[in-house]
Structures are given as C-alpha cells and as structure tokens.
Amino acid sequence: MKGRYLRPAATGAALSLTLATLAGCGTVSGLTGDNEVTLRVVAADYGDNPQNSSAGYWKNLASSFEKDNPGVHVEVSVYSWSEVDAKVAAMVKAGKAPDIAQIGAYADYAEAGKLYTADELLSVTTEADFLAPLADAGKVKRVQYGMPFVASTRLLFYNTKLLGDAGIIPKDGSTPWQPKSWADIEAAAKKLKAANVPTPFALPLGREEAQAETMMWLLAGGGGYTDNEEAYSIDSAENVKSLEFLRDKMVGQQLTGPVEPAKLDRQAAFDAFTRGEVGMLNGHPTLLKQAAGKGVKFGMVAMPTIDGTDHSTMGVADWVMAFKNGHKKESGKFLDHLFSAKNVTTFTNQYDLLPVTTSGYRAMAGSTGGSAAQLKTFLTALPSARLYPVGKKSWAGVSEDVKQNIGKTVAPGGQPAKVLEEIAVAARKADGER
CATH class of the missing domain: 3.40.190.10 (Periplasmic binding protein-like II)
Structure with missing residues (x-):
C-alpha cells in the first residue's frame, strides 16, 4: 500500500532498531548459539515524528515474545514508508531477505515462491480470526500469503x-x-x-x-x-x-x-x-x-x-509476510503473538487505525474511550469494503x-x-x- 491511505507522514530517516542495543536483551544475528534462532523483522513506521515512531511498539512486542520463547531472539528494523519497500526489495535481491516483513505489497514475492503460506505459519485460531475481505485480499491464486496488519476505510x-x-x-x-x-x-x-x-x-x-x-x-x-x-x-x-x-x-x-x-x-x-x-x-x-x-x-x-x-466503499490494508528462510516454526509463533487481540488493539489505538481481526474488531466496537466513537464510523464499513487488487503481481x-x-x-x-x-x-x- 504505497501512499498515505493508511499511514501518517513518513519520518524521513530510517529508524533502524536492534533489541541488542535498545533493550539489552537481543543478540547480533549470526552470533547465537547452536540451539538459538534470530528472527530478522523489517517494519514500516506509522509515526510522523520520532516521539510517536512505531519503533517503540515493535521493541515491546519483540521483548514480550522473547520472554515467552527462550532461545528465539528478534531483531527489528523500522524504516519510513518512503523507503521500507525498497529496503526489503534490496534485501531479497541480495539473497538476504528478512524472516518477516511488514510492508505495502506481497504478491510479487508470493509469485516468485519466496513466501510461506498463512496456513503454514499460523495457528488455526489466528488464521480464522482475520476479517474475511482482508484475508481474501491476501491471496494469490486462492492461497493466502499476505497477512493484513492494519486497515482503514474512507x-x-x-x-x-x-x-x-x-x-x-x-x-x-x-x-x-x-x-x-x-x-x-x-x-x-x-x-x-x-x-x-x-x-x-x-x-x-x-x-x-x-x-x-x-x-x-x-x-x-x-x-x-x-x-x-x-x-x-x-x-x-x-x-x-x-x-x-x-x-x-x-x-x-x-x-x-x-x-x-x-x-x-x-x-x-x-x-x-x-x-x-x-x-x-x-x-x-x-x-x-x-x-x-x-x-x-x-x-x-x-x-x-x-x-x-x-x-x-474502499478499504485499504498493509501487509505482513514471512520469507522462506528456514524459520517457519519461529516465524509462525511470532506472528501468532503479533496478531493476538491485545497486540492488535495496542497498535490500532495508538495510530487511530482499524483492526484486521474479528477479535480486534469486536474490541474496538465495544470501546467507548478516546476517539472510539468517531472510529466506529470507519469500522462499520470495513467488513464489506473492497480493497486494491493487491493479489495481482x-x-x-x-x-x-x-x-x-x-x-x-x-x-x-x-x-x-x-x-x-x-x-x-x-x-x-x-x-x-x-
């Protein structure tokens, strides 16, 4: 989803994060022990200044995941929307694709056979929780590769x-x-x-x-x-x-x-x-x-x-995908963590965006604080909205x-x-x- 249909202003400079330097609890890729795995995650920044950068969300998400999954370390790099898609494309071209990318489009990578399918990664509960039109938009030839991250209507x-x-x-x-x-x-x-x-x-x-x-x-x-x-x-x-x-x-x-x-x-x-x-x-x-x-x-x-x-009406979504780097099990666990109701609503509430899951939808529909009442007007249109044909390469x-x-x-x-x-x-x- 290139453009500003979901996302606030790009921050300009890349905000590259590794938990090793920010939280003191990560490890540098390639230096883990024999039984340890490092997941490399690339994500887009939804903030419009350093103070509300998405970096903080990803840092907390990765830290809580590491706590529950000893032996799996997570390195997150957060880039502005003006460069994140190009960053991932360059990594893929160099043969160094991240394990997980949260960017604007997935279909070309799916067509090239570089992505795991959603059912290879997610628990049955997580996979079934996606709102139907968003899950359908994540499919190439009726197989889901793109997992919706956040959504919006107009x-x-x-x-x-x-x-x-x-x-x-x-x-x-x-x-x-x-x-x-x-x-x-x-x-x-x-x-x-x-x-x-x-x-x-x-x-x-x-x-x-x-x-x-x-x-x-x-x-x-x-x-x-x-x-x-x-x-x-x-x-x-x-x-x-x-x-x-x-x-x-x-x-x-x-x-x-x-x-x-x-x-x-x-x-x-x-x-x-x-x-x-x-x-x-x-x-x-x-x-x-x-x-x-x-x-x-x-x-x-x-x-x-x-x-x-x-x-x-029009709906839009940004996407998460997992590359075939041999870390299918670990990537799947991290994505189940990412798409939990608590973590979905934490992110959408921070940036006034819409949830992509039924559990998140119900949580927002039942909320009353902040800008919830105004957001519900957008939320009502989401289940029946039409999205860009992102499944086309x-x-x-x-x-x-x-x-x-x-x-x-x-x-x-x-x-x-x-x-x-x-x-x-x-x-x-x-x-x-x-």
Whole structure:
C-alpha cells in the first residue's frame, strides 16, 4: 500500500532498531548459539515524528515474545514508508531477505515462491480470526500469503463552520449534512465557492495517493479497478463517466481550489483542511487527530455515489509476510503473538487505525474511550469494503501508472477514456489477461 491511505507522514530517516542495543536483551544475528534462532523483522513506521515512531511498539512486542520463547531472539528494523519497500526489495535481491516483513505489497514475492503460506505459519485460531475481505485480499491464486496488519476505510469529511456559513447546514451545527449523490457534492461546492471558501472540494490526485482517491470515485461511480471476477476493468464505461464528472463538474467549474488536482498530495489537502481552507475532502482516520488538534470542527459521512444508490466503499490494508528462510516454526509463533487481540488493539489505538481481526474488531466496537466513537464510523464499513487488487503481481506497476497519469484526465481538455484505456492495456498485459 504505497501512499498515505493508511499511514501518517513518513519520518524521513530510517529508524533502524536492534533489541541488542535498545533493550539489552537481543543478540547480533549470526552470533547465537547452536540451539538459538534470530528472527530478522523489517517494519514500516506509522509515526510522523520520532516521539510517536512505531519503533517503540515493535521493541515491546519483540521483548514480550522473547520472554515467552527462550532461545528465539528478534531483531527489528523500522524504516519510513518512503523507503521500507525498497529496503526489503534490496534485501531479497541480495539473497538476504528478512524472516518477516511488514510492508505495502506481497504478491510479487508470493509469485516468485519466496513466501510461506498463512496456513503454514499460523495457528488455526489466528488464521480464522482475520476479517474475511482482508484475508481474501491476501491471496494469490486462492492461497493466502499476505497477512493484513492494519486497515482503514474512507469517509467524506466536511468543515461544519464553512458549510454553516455557506447555508448548507444550520450554523449551530444542529443538523448534520447528509449528502447522497454527487449532485449534492456539486451543489454544496458551488455554495462554498460563492462564500469565498478557497477550496470547496479538495481533490488530491498527486503522486502521494492518487490511486486511492481515484478508487474512491470509481467505486462510488459503480466501477472500480477490477470487475466481480477480479479481472481488470480500468477502462470501463462507468470509470470513464466518473472521471468526466470530476473534469466537467468539479474541476471545470473551479470547485477544487487553486492547486490543480494532479499536483495536490493527500497530506497537503489534509493540512489545508486543518487550516480551515477546505470545505470537503475524502479522508482516512489519521485526519481525526490532525483536525481536532487544530480545533477544526468537522463532520463525516459515507462517500456519496453517482446516483445516490449504494455502491462498494474502499478499504485499504498493509501487509505482513514471512520469507522462506528456514524459520517457519519461529516465524509462525511470532506472528501468532503479533496478531493476538491485545497486540492488535495496542497498535490500532495508538495510530487511530482499524483492526484486521474479528477479535480486534469486536474490541474496538465495544470501546467507548478516546476517539472510539468517531472510529466506529470507519469500522462499520470495513467488513464489506473492497480493497486494491493487491493479489495481482502487476498491481504495483498499475498503481504507479495511475499516480503518474490519472491527474491528466480531470484537467481541462483531459481525455479520461484515452488515459484509462492506456493504463488498462498495460495492466492486462502485465497480468497476462486478454
């Protein structure tokens, strides 16, 4: 899952950790005794500064695992999202793959025969605990290799003050906004523009997360990247119509602000929202704390659809995988520990993300403290959400193609049908489809 659909800002520099130096309880790889095993784990950082780095979570997780499993040592390296996938790829290429990696994609490694399957690693209880759509998204040719780590869904955020001032909702916020169709979004954006709101609707189709923003609109338009048989349908008539709406009704009527969508990244849009400059935008749970921290009053609703009828919503997940390094038993034990209800909820609560397991889902659904009430709105959509086609080895390339080109489709004079066809042809070729 390259991009910012789940994760907060990358920290920039790599935060390389070994428990030998941080906790004094680990050992350097290669210096363990004859009956000892060292697991090398690489993970991504979900923090946006050194103080809330994921390094602390992994340190505590590994320490508690080592305590219960004498003779198994764990070395964890935590890197920013801007480099973690490349780090793992370089390790694999050099013949030094980690035992476990928590990164953005798994399918290419599975296709190359480098990963253990989930049922080779996990206890029956752990394997059965994954939410069904997330477990299915972790499969290649109906076999699960990718284990979901954390998940997220998306909602439409709106600034209650700006909508109140524009006459869209009562100024006192007594009645929430309840848009159902894209016509409702267009009408509200026009009122916000008339009220001199700098960006009525932020449409981030810049490189950071264009593939996510695009997928939200495609699904709400009755389409998507794939059809019901999971074959690519990028150039479908529904998808073309969705992008034409954005080109003609949103960008064409100057309702998307001063920065053209192709140059607007997700975090830049979030920052503008927290400054009170954006009326509406699609967002993930990370925006909850960012907006609240700046004192912005906001509401959240399900993404309206093209015609007001229900369509699939988007979900996203990051992945854990175990490489075939001869440590299947030890890796499996560590993953069972990682996916325990306690450890799942510890991580999701820290970063306002969604659990990937039924036990974690129930724990969050029953919680009342902190931002639990707001997160439940995201949580409700998770069991039936559609995810990126990450089980396709071609997805990483398709995602990059979307990032580079989709912004052109909504610019004045853009050609959605032509661009989508070009992306689709390349996608089908890469995936071996006709």
